[in-house]
Amino acid sequence: MITTEQHERLTALRRELHAHPEVSLNEKWTAKRIAEFLQQLKPDELLTEVGVHGVMALFDSGKPGPVRLFRCELDALPITEVNTFAYKSTVEGVSHKCGHDGHMAILCGLAEQLAKERPLTGKSWLLFQPAEENGEGAKAMLADPRMRATKPERVYALHNLPGVEAGAVLLREGSFNASVNSIIITFKGKTSHAAEPEHGIDPARAMGDLFQRSLALNNNVPSDPKMRVVSSVYAELGSKDHGISAGRAEVHLTVRCWNDAELEKLQHEIEDIANDLAKRDGLGLEIAYTQRFHANQNDPDIVKHVRNAAKSAGLSNWHSSGSICVHLRFSSTFDTCMFESSVISISRSAYENNLAFIRKQLNGARLCSVVKGECIRPRPIALRSHGGYRRCGLFRRVQCR
């Protein structure tokens, strides 16, 4: 069990992290703070500045066995904090709204546990990843030879999931997070005087039809393997000069499907619509993509481990349902970065509950599967490009926000 002292220490750490948020790729202070915390636990190895600001700590049994990896994130979001509690963000326009401060505290709690009792077999790495929000951090870490050298076989990811009842674990085999892409479609027409639109080429009609036809492709049914989510994100048409008829339109959409193949298909259909409209109205056309996140695929064996751990900890779990695809942005990052994560979500009202779960997992593993070299611990990573890597669990938690 967590001692009161440990509970208070980890809570204080989470609040300290919460008060000092840093956006993606700027997590210098956060990484340093985490490295300091880990250093005093005397891990068998401590890596810093891994792929930008990544931090990794190793707790080694010194015996043969699986290499496990548990992951969390360092970055915050460019959102102004509206909370008024004592540990609110001290950085204007930046705050921990994704719960990464809590995830870090959870992993630090796990580090304390591992420092006290090394794994019985194999190795356990803890990884603190920068820039989850824009997908760049995992990519950068994977490009770092030190990260590659760790060769994790089982990767566990955890993330909070607001809106789910406390104590719930969301877990499923196969796709857990949707494949996501963002499309930017630009129609190029010709401006003219607003009194003489016949001398210009106005993209407004094409823009309207593009929205109508692409949004009609929606099949927003998460339980359907053919789920398709098309969302309008942003649009710009012409300028605010009232004497000028619009000559340019830009439409941003995001698309989500449960797998990459379906997503490709959906993208082609939207491209066809755009081409069709541009041709119809004599418009130039540019199509660009940004912020691609691949779908992750959970390894069934690891899902089983996590499910058993959740059961032994007395937590409920079920296959993910609709709400998950709404939150996928978080974990789809891993996929983008070639991480394969078997994902679990656990929702709890405070990180310490997750820590209790994790510890219970550890204890359970010790009693059973660790002996067989199958210890489960929370959290995540693995490289798809290194096919041998397995996935992870992902816990989501409700945090005070």
Ligand SMILES: [Zn+2]
């Ligand atoms: Zn996140």
